Amino acid sequence: MKSTQSQTATQEKPASPEVKNTLSHPANFKTIDEKILKDYEAVIGIETHVQLSTLTKAFCSCAYSYGTPPNTTVCPVCMGLPGALPVLNSKVIEFALKLGLALNCKLSLNSKFDRKQYFYPDLPKGYQISQFDVPIASGGYIDVDLPVEFGGGHRRFGITRVHMEEDAGKLMHSESGSFSEVDLNRAGVPLLEIVSEPDMRTGIEAAEYGAELQRLVRYLGVSNGNMQEGSLRCDVNVSIRPIGQSKFGTKVEIKNVNSFSAVSRAIDFEISRQALLYSQGREDEIVQETRQWEEGVQKTVTMRKKEGLADYRYFPEPDLPGVTLTQEYVDNVCSSLPELPETKRRRYENMGLSMQDVLFLTNDIDVAEFLDATIANGAEVKLAANWIMGDIAAYLKNEKLTIREVKLTPQELSELIGSIKGGTISGKIGKQIADPAEIEKMIDKVLSENPKQLEQYRSGKTKLQGFFAGQIMKLSKGKANPGLLNKILLEKLNAKS
Amino acid sequence: MATGFLVLSGQGNGGRNGTDDPRFLGAKENVTANPWDVSRVPGGSSGGSAAAVSARQCMVSLGSDTGGSVRQPASFCGVVGLKPTYGRVSRFGLMAYASSLDVIGCFGSSVADAGILLHAISGHDRFDATSSKQEVPDFTSHFTSTSLSESKPLKGLRVGLIRETLEDGVDTGVASTIRGASSHLEELGCSVSEVSLPSFSLGLPAYYILASSESSSNLSRYDGVRYGNQAPADALNALYGDSRAKGFGHEVKMRILMGTYALSAGYYDAYYKRAQQVRTIVRKSFKAALDEHDILISPAAPSAAYKIGEKKNDPLAMYAGDIMTVNVNLAGLPALVVPCGFVEGGSAGLPVGLQMIGAAFDEEKLLKVGHIFEQTLKDYRFVPPLIADDVAS
Numbered sequence: 001m002k003s004t005q006s007q008t009a010t011q012e013k014p015a016s017p018e019v020k021n022t023l024s025h026p027a028n029f030k031t032i033d034e035k036i037l038k039d040y041e042a043v044i045g046i047e048t049h050v051q052l053s054t055l056t057k058a059f060c061s062c063a064y065s066y067g068t069p070p071n072t073t074v075c076p077v078c079m080g081l082p083g084a085l086p087v088l089n090s091k092v093i094e095f096a097l098k099l100g101l102a103l104n105c106k107l108s109l110n111s112k113f114d115r116k117q118y119f120y121p122d123l124p125k126g127y128q129i130s131q132f133d134v135p136i137a138s139g140g141y142i143d144v145d146l147p148v149e150f151g152g153g154h155r156r157f158g159i160t161r162v163h164m165e166e167d168a169g170k171l172m173h174s175e176s177g178s179f180s181e182v183d184l185n186r187a188g189v190p191l192l193e194i195v196s197e198p199d200m201r202t203g204i205e206a207a208e209y210g211a212e213l214q215r216l217v218r219y220l221g222v223s224n225g226n227m228q229e230g231s232l233r234c235d236v237n238v239s240i241r242p243i244g245q246s247k248f249g250t251k252v253e254i255k256n257v258n259s260f261s262a263v264s265r266a267i268d269f270e271i272s273r274q275a276l277l278y279s280q281g282r283e284d285e286i287v288q289e290t291r292q293w294e295e296g297v298q299k300t301v302t303m304r305k306k307e308g309l310a311d312y313r314y315f316p317e318p319d320l321p322g323v324t325l326t327q328e329y330v331d332n333v334c335s336s337l338p339e340l341p342e343t344k345r346r347r348y349e350n351m352g353l354s355m356q357d358v359l360f361l362t363n364d365i366d367v368a369e370f371l372d373a374t375i376a377n378g379a380e381v382k383l384a385a386n387w388i389m390g391d392i393a394a395y396l397k398n399e400k401l402t403i404r405e406v407k408l409t410p411q412e413l414s415e416l417i418g419s420i421k422g423g424t425i426s427g428k429i430g431k432q433i434a435d436p437a438e439i440e441k442m443i444d445k446v447l448s449e450n451p452k453q454l455e456q457y458r459s460g461k462t463k464l465q466g467f468f469a470g471q472i473m474k475l476s477k478g479k480a481n482p483g484l485l486n487k488i489l490l491e492k493l494n495a496k497s
Numbered sequence: 498m499a500t501g502f503l504v505l506s507g508q509g510n511g512g513r514n515g516t517d518d519p520r521f522l523g524a525k526e527n528v529t530a531n532p533w534d535v536s537r538v539p540g541g542s543s544g545g546s547a548a549a550v551s552a553r554q555c556m557v558s559l560g561s562d563t564g565g566s567v568r569q570p571a572s573f574c575g576v577v578g579l580k581p582t583y584g585r586v587s588r589f590g591l592m593a594y595a596s597s598l599d600v601i602g603c604f605g606s607s608v609a610d611a612g613i614l615l616h617a618i619s620g621h622d623r624f625d626a627t628s629s630k631q632e633v634p635d636f637t638s639h640f641t642s643t644s645l646s647e648s649k650p651l652k653g654l655r656v657g658l659i660r661e662t663l664e665d666g667v668d669t670g671v672a673s674t675i676r677g678a679s680s681h682l683e684e685l686g687c688s689v690s691e692v693s694l695p696s697f698s699l700g701l702p703a704y705y706i707l708a709s710s711e712s713s714s715n716l717s718r719y720d721g722v723r724y725g726n727q728a729p730a731d732a733l734n735a736l737y738g739d740s741r742a743k744g745f746g747h748e749v750k751m752r753i754l755m756g757t758y759a760l761s762a763g764y765y766d767a768y769y770k771r772a773q774q775v776r777t778i779v780r781k782s783f784k785a786a787l788d789e790h791d792i793l794i795s796p797a798a799p800s801a802a803y804k805i806g807e808k809k810n811d812p813l814a815m816y817a818g819d820i821m822t823v824n825v826n827l828a829g830l831p832a833l834v835v836p837c838g839f840v841e842g843g844s845a846g847l848p849v850g851l852q853m854i855g856a857a858f859d860e861e862k863l864l865k866v867g868h869i870f871e872q873t874l875k876d877y878r879f880v881p882p883l884i885a886d887d888v889a890s
Contacts, residue, residue, distance in 0.1 A: 080718045082592040087626045115714055117760075119737055126717020182722070313760035315769060318597035318711055320626050 036279045040240045042271045043248055044206045045198035046263075048213055049191050050223045051167060051231040052095045058166045058190035059086030059129065066229045070172070070183035078188035080124030085319050088113075092190045093136070093323060095222040096164050097333045099192055100137025102216050102340055103159045109325045111136045113164070113317040118310070121182050122169035130193075132314040135163035136323065142196075143342040144212040148356045150204045157209050158197030165191050192222075198237070198248070203264035203271070210234050210260045215341045219365045227258050238267055239286075240274045249274070249283070253290045254300055266293040270300050344368055351381045360389055366403045370410055377414030380421065387413060391431055398434075434481045436488060439472075442480065443489055446471045457493055465493060528805055531573060532881035534843030537802040540570030543602070547574040550604045551881055557605045557614045563595050564704055565797075565822025567602030571834040572797035572850025575879040577867070579603045579611045580822075582858045583829035584629035586615075587622030595711040596627075598704075598826040606879075608835060608867040609640040615860060631858050639865040649686030650869050656682055657692035657790035662821055667799045670840030674849040675796050678837035678870075682794070685869060692786050692793065696778045700824035703775035705816060706759050706768050707827075712749075713756025719744060751812070776827045783828040783854070792866060793854040796821050797834040801847035821852060831855050833863040835871050836879040845882040 057064055060077035076084035100107050114132035140159035146152050169187040173180045194213060200206045214225040214232055225232045234257055239249035254270060257263045270291070277285050291300040339347075341362050348358040362368050367388060374384040388403075392413075396403060433439060446468055447454055457464040468489055473480055529545045531537040532552040539548040543560025547570035550558050560567040562580040571578025579602055586601040593599060601618060605611035619633040658679055663672045679689050721727040721740025728739030745753070759768035786793055798821055808815040825832045832854045839846030851870075855863040 079723065081724075082718065083590040085589055085593075085625050085627075087624060117714055117717060119717065119720060121722050121733065124718060124723060126720060127714055309762075311762045313714075313757065313762075313765075315710060315714070315760050315765075318595075318627075319593075 036275045037271065039243060040271070040275045040278060041243050042201050042238060042240045042267070043198045043251075044200035044202075044267060045237045045251075046196045046200070046206060046209060047235040047237070048194045048196075048210065049167075049233045049235075050099075050194065050213070050217050050225065052092060052190040052192065053221070053223050053231075054089055054091040054095065054190055056089055057188040058089050058092050058164070059188055060084075062188065064185065064189045066226075066231070068185055070181070070185060073185045074187070078124070079184055080126075080187075086129060086317075088320060088323075089190065092164055093325070094333060095190070095220075096136045096162065096192055097325070097330060098220045098222055098337060099194070099217065100140070100162050101330075101334050101337060102220055103137065103140040103142055103162060103194070105137035105140030105159060105162060107137050107325070107330060108134050109327070109330070110134070110322060112322045113320045114314045115317050116165075116312045116314055118312060120168070121180070122171050122184075122187070124169065124184060124187055128166060128168065129317055129320070130165035130314075131163035135161040137162040142209065142212055142216070144205075144208045145345055145355065145359060146204060146208050147359065152355060155205060155208070157199040157205075160195040160197055162192055162194050165193060167191050203267035206236060206267050207260040207264035210263055212341065214260075215363065215365075219338055219340060227260075234263055236263060236267060238270045238274070240271055240278065242278070249278075250286045250288055252286065252288070252300075254293055255290055255303060256292045256294075258295070262293055262295060265298060266300055269293075269298065273300070338365065341365075353381065353385055357385055357389060361385060364403070370403050370413075373410035374413045374417075377411045379414040379417040383417045383421065384413065387417065395434065431479065432481045433476055433479045434484060436484060439476070439480050439485055440488055440492075442472050442475050443468075443485070443492055446475060447492060454493070465489065468493070530805070531802045532883045533573075533575060533802065533845070533847055535883075536804055537843065537847070538573065538805050538807075540573035540798070540802065542566040543604075544570040544573070546604050547571050547576055547578065550574070550576045550606055553606065553880075553884055553887075557603060557610050559614070559618070560602050560604060561591055561594070562600050562602040562822075562826070563598045564708060564819050564826050567604065568822050568825075568832060568834040568850070568852060569798045569818070571604060572836075572848065572852075573802035575836045575848030575850075575881065577605045577608050577611045577836070577871070578797070578834040578850070579605075579615055579860070579863075580825065580832045580834075581615060581619065581860055582629070582831040583826075584627055585631070585633075585831070585858065585860065586618050587620075587625040587628045589622050589624040589628075593711075593715040595708040596715060597711060598708055600826070608833070608864055608871050609637070611833075612636040612640060612860075612864040612868070615864075629858070634861050636861055636864050639861070640868055650873075651682065651866060652686030654682075654685075654687040654792070654866065655790045656687045656689040657786055657793045658689055659697065659786075659793055659795045660691045660693045661695075661697035662795035666817065666820070667796060668801070668840065671796050671798070671800060671849050674838035674840060675794070675851060678851045679794065681837075681874060682870065685873060689794075690790075692790060694782050694786060694824070696775065696782045697824060698820070699775045700779050700827055701816065701820050703772040703779070704819070704823035704827055705755070706772035707776065709752045709756035710759045710769050710772075711756070713753045713760065716745070716749065716753055748812075779824050780828045783824070783830060787830075787854075787856045791855075791862060795852045795854070797850035797852040798822070801840045801842055801849055825852075825854055830857055831860045831863055833860075833867045835867045836877070837870075837874065838877060843882070845885075848879055 056062060057078055060075050062073045062075050062078055064073055077086060097107065111131060111134045113129050115127040116130045116132070117127040119126055138161040141156050142159060144155050144157070146155065167186050167189040169182055169184040171180045172183055196209060200209055217223040217225045217232070223231055227233070236254040236257060237251045238254060239251035241247065241249040252270060252274070254266050257266050274286050277283055287305060289305045290303045292303040293300050344362045345358050348361060349355065353361070361371055371384055371388055374388070375381055392403070392406070392408070396406065450468070450471065453464050453467060469486060472485055472489065529539050529548050531539040532548055538544065543562070543566045546558035546560040549555050551574035560570070562568065567578045567580050580600055581602065583600055588596070588599055588601065591599060591601060603611045603614040603618070605614060616633065616636045621630045622628045663675065683689050719725055719741065720737050721744070726740050726744040728736060728743055730736035730739050758764060798818060800818070832852050834850040834852050836848045837851035838849050840849055841847070853863050853867060
């Protein structure tokens with residue numbers, strides 16, 4: 001049915017309301033896609049803003065943490081009060097260098113800050129301190145491995161530039177819409193803006209570019225990369241062109257994509273929307289504009305049309321001296337970099353792990369480091385990987401813990417693996433029973449089999465707890481989680497039935 | 498932080514018809530008069546500070562000098578004015594006008610007073626990234642009378658008289674007073690020679706472009722959102738427009754317009770960028786002249802104090818009055834203005850100031866030379882007639 005409808009739609013006259021209906025219905029694109037999309041190529045570039053996790057803001061000593069009450073982490077500098085001056089936080093340079101190096105960029109040993117000028121209530125000085133013509137890093141690239149479930153494959157996307165700037169505050173609009181309030185907590189928080197080359201062709205590629213950037217900033221420890229809190233924000237530029245055409249089509253900017261999955265879906269929607277217009281000879285309806293991704297209806301809608309190019313009247317920031325770096329400093333920062341995701345992936349691949357496993361293990365640097373440490377303690381690669389991806393990952397998920405928070409050390413895991421491999425214990429024994437229901441069942445069994453001891457316990461001989469625990473442990477063949485066992489056991493013993 | 502040490506005295510609207518005075522937030526319209534002749538201006542923009550010292554209402558005072566706002570009023574009011582090297586004194590707490598040119602300066606009724614004040618406010622400030630970490634010498638150590646007993650206390654000092662500052666557009670009275678001061682320096686043992694700064698006349702337009710550009714940006718924060726005048730408005734753009742239209746004075750609006758224009762796409766290269774190139778040339782030509790000379794001298798202003806309202810409708814004439822001082826700001830150099838004589842006007846003549854320009858961070862030499870010059874200039878007494886009797890008694 002749907003395919004018939006869309007078939008009809010493409011034959012409809014452009015202005016008819018039915019076409020608009022079809023346009024606004026994402027489900028229909030899916031079926032249009034296959035036929036039309038193969039004739040077009042999408043060109044995608046991404047601008048990413050990453051909030052740096054420095055202790056203090058970029059130009060003052062205010063701390064910043066997401067979610068603090070409005071206007072509580074502000075000072076004369078970030079409020080733009082007269083007479084206050086910016087002083088650069090040197091950590092911003094260090095973090096910018098780290099990311100620039102990790103993105104294989106050329107670094108500017110002599111760069112500077114500039115003022116980008118526009119009026120907006122969340123911008124207290126009337127200008128944003130940014131970098132214009134001499135960014136701290138430029139001309140790099142990023143390597144990504146596409147997820148196996150999307151066909152896999154290795155890609156390299158160009159990085160145009162990385163520059164330092166300060167974040168603006170936030171406007172909070174009243175529900176009535178009659179007024180807005182300004183929260184300057186975020187004003188002056190350091191950002192790195194990363195501009196990609198228009199090298200991506202699909203939503204998946206763009207999402208993976210973003211995910212790799214997130215991985216990088218987390219590996220480097222320069223940002224928490226959290227999209228929900230706005231620590232990592234993507235603005236996506238999408239245009240399409242008939243295959244074989246070298247000229248770019250009109251590009252559309254998409255904002256409000258708050259997850260990588262949204263990046264992918266928003267782009268795929270936009271490509272379909274534009275392809276449909278193209279295929280109907282209505283490409284002049286694709287205009288340069290900013291569109292907003294509406295998660296609820298899974299489509300992009302016009303936010304604002306571009307009216308000429310904004311003139312930001314950039315000029316060098318006279319309140320800040322130029323940023324001059326010595327090669328020695330750069331070398332120091334370079335040597336402090338951790339092993340980066342791409343290098344890790346290639347190394348794990350060479351160790352014989354499947355791409356699926358490689359991507360899982362390198363996604364989180366703490367997991368990767370746990371694996372590395374386990375292997376360094378003598379464990380066999382595949383066994384270590386299986387333990388981490390299997391039982392440990394499941395346990396972490398259940399307990400809502402990170403790998404840093406578990407008591408198990410890589411050395412213990414390595415010993416465990418060694419014991420199993422050496423036949424000292426079986427693989428099953430290596431695993432604990434951590435299911436409360438299962439343990440409870442065993443406790444009930446032991447309690448019912450020992451009514452005499454239970455009575456003695458309840459009349460005050462609490463030492464018998466050890467007896468019960470021993471019996472239960474015996475029943476579980478030593479696999480019951482002792483903490484869980486004792487907790488449930490105590491509850492049962494002390495319950496007045 | 499200059500004002501951390503001292504209370505700013507009378508700084509601001511100095512009757513220069515608001516030339517360098519942002520006058521935001523509805524500044525007062527009262528005009529400060531020149532103590533030498535109350536029908537004349539004290540100079541600006543820090544004319545209030547100069548007049549206060551001149552009238553002996555205070556020992557010393559501070560001012561801000563972006564293009565000559567300390568030195569020209571010092572000259573008009575017959576007091577000592579000192580513009581330190583850019584970066585010598587913190588700008589923290591100063592409402593920025595043109596950040597790359599703004600300097601806090603000192604007024605005193607003697608070189609020693611100005612030097613003591615400078616010593617108190619100099620040094621690095623971690624709240625101003627452009628403040629220098631250069632060591633601060635004890636500027637006061639040279640204010641002894643021992644050197645004055647020598648017949649030629651400035652023997653061997655090479656002084657360059659900037660030729661372009663005594664050419665067209667300079668009052669003949671001012672020019673001859675400066676030549677007299679030059680002779681006095683020679684009597685003290687200096688070897689004075691004329692030196693040419695070919696880029697001198699380029700400094701004025703370059704200064705006005707750069708200062709306007711920076712101030713158009715620095716004044717953006719006065720948007721009525723957080724403080725100051727907030728005009729009642731229904732929409733955001735009207736709030737901005739009306740608040741700024743009501744809050745700023747005419748001259749400030751003109752500067753904002755000029756600066757915005759100079760920074761606009763398509764004009765940036767022709768104005769802002771060229772002005773920056775001129776600034777580099779100015780800096781180099783000063784450097785060359787100061788390699789050959791210990792200090793350079795010139796008038797502090799092309800005329801003595803003029804009548805209140807005289808240049809009100811002629812902004813270009815008023816801007817031209819800054820020609821003696823703006824180059825020094827472009828080059829970021831220190832300069833000391835010392836009263837050196839009089840021209841006709843008022844009831845007792847009008848004071849004229851000699852500007853001495855030194856190498857960067859060499860305020861020490863300027864103060865030493867200025868002190869000896871001042872202490873040996875026995876024929877003049879720079880106390881305005883208004884209070885002469887009080888001071889004498």
